[in-house]
Amino acid sequence: MARSVADVVIVGGGTSGTYLAWRLSEAGIDCLVLEKEPLDMLGTRIGPFHMEEEAFERFGIPLPEGDELLHRLETITMWSPDHGVGIAAGLTTLDMDKPTFMRRLHAYAREAGAEILQEVEFTGLAREGGFPTGVTAKGSDGEFEVRCRLVVDASGIGGAVRTRLPASPWFENDPIADLDTLVVYMESWGGLEGEIGVDINSYLHFQGWYAPSYGDELIVGVGMPASPEAARNRQQAFAATLPFKGEAVTSTSGRVPYRRPPFSLVDNGLMVVGDAAFMNKPFNGEGVTSAFTACRIAADVAAEALGRDDLTREALWPYNERYFRDQGAKFAFLTAVMPAVVSLSPDEIDFLYTVPGIFTPEGTQALNLEYELKSDPAGALKSLPPLLKGIASGKLRLHSVANIVRMGMTAGAIKKLYEDYPGHPVDFGAWVEKAKHLWSKADRARHDYFGCLLREWA
Ligand SMILES: Cc1cc2nc3c(=O)[nH]c(=O)nc-3n(C[C@H](O)[C@H](O)[C@H](O)COP(=O)(O)OP(=O)(O)OC[C@H]3O[C@@H](n4cnc5c(N)ncnc54)[C@H](O)[C@@H]3O)c2cc1C
Incomplete structure (x- = not known):
């Protein structure tokens, strides 16, 4: 017989939901995780996956051992399309077996006190006075209810909780578009x-x-x-x-x-983390450690709010503030600018690989570890004459440069806006209006490019 009360119900026992449950349980919070799949199936569709080695210490996770660790990879090499130039950067990444990692993460969460129910599907949210009072779920014994004070959507790209909520200015409920x-x-x-x-x-x-x-x-x-x-x-x-x-x-x-996260990650008694909140790294689609960053913030904020028995959106707001002003701002910049860079033709990218200071080992490290596009001013000065020559000789189209500059400016404005994310919900409406205006430009450019790719490869 499933239990009927918990402090927090987390929907989804993937990497995000399980890591969050572990953190919350360590803070003494009573957590119940609902996972619709058998736990042994988790990670099997992906198989091998990558995590940067330095992340283990940062997130307090012991390093993998034995069969879980497939390879310790020490470099990433960025290749020009014609294979003429390969730029290797030192960056230690662990190649791991995801099902084994999932089992280990579940064990940590359980040892800390979390309960994880497998083959139990979240089916709905009970609400009263604008707050969730619990969830309904379906398992092998039929449908049951769990009362709780906080519900977290960690259900992956489908956003099972978010998309079942009524439309609200606080918690966007639209499903992700293809x-x-x-x-x-x-x-x-x-x-x-x-x-x-x-x-x-x-x-x-x-x-x-x-x-x-x-x-x-x-x-x-x-x-x-x-x-x-x-x-x-x-x-x-x-x-x-x-x-x-x-x-x-x-x-x-x-x-x-591959899109911006919802403008707010919280509402009264609600939070969203991981793929459900579109938190993947915009330069390679990886989403495990970027979600762990959000989970750590969410766990701190939730533990404090539960301690005060105040689950209003105001009390949960610091999760928005701390996430969006840092990682969220960097990811917003990259989400907006990357399509302009990636849409260069193979010949243009080949040319850029020959220009000193454009693709560098330091740049690869900064992108992967700090989520920044970095270039030092002296290097940029050295790149300028060959870049101008390339434009004059047609190796780099003026149209492409103009596109990168235009999207770079929009992306810069978006980043600045996120760095100034409102400190209180009262200022959220005005902030959203500005954000919508900027994202409409970035989204249009990205959708145009994605449409071209679909026509090319369909
Ligand atoms: C092919 C592939 C390779 C990848 N490789 C990497 C990589 O190397 N490194 C990396 O960092 N990222 C990688 N990613 C991305 C990474 O897998 C995701 O970002 C990460 O799994 C997100 O974790 P999550 O817990 O937020 O969501 P998920 O892993 O999707 O977990 C959500 C869980 O919620 C459950 N669920 C859904 N609906 C309900 C419901 N109604 N009731 C109960 N449970 C529900 C699901 O069964 C699922 O287990 C890869 C993705 C793909 C597709």
């Missing part, structure tokens, strides 16, 4: 022959990469807006450009969000 998603399609290759780069190898133009997988196999994957078929076509085209051959042993695909 054109705001990237389909990640990856194949695991065996029987490899040819010249294979070490560790992680990344290709801006195809939003593609290859990296070691289970045993001697290699993952060859791409990201592609909206369409699984187009993702597969794009992956085949990407694979044909690689300097080695292999046979696909297995393949898998899934969706990651």
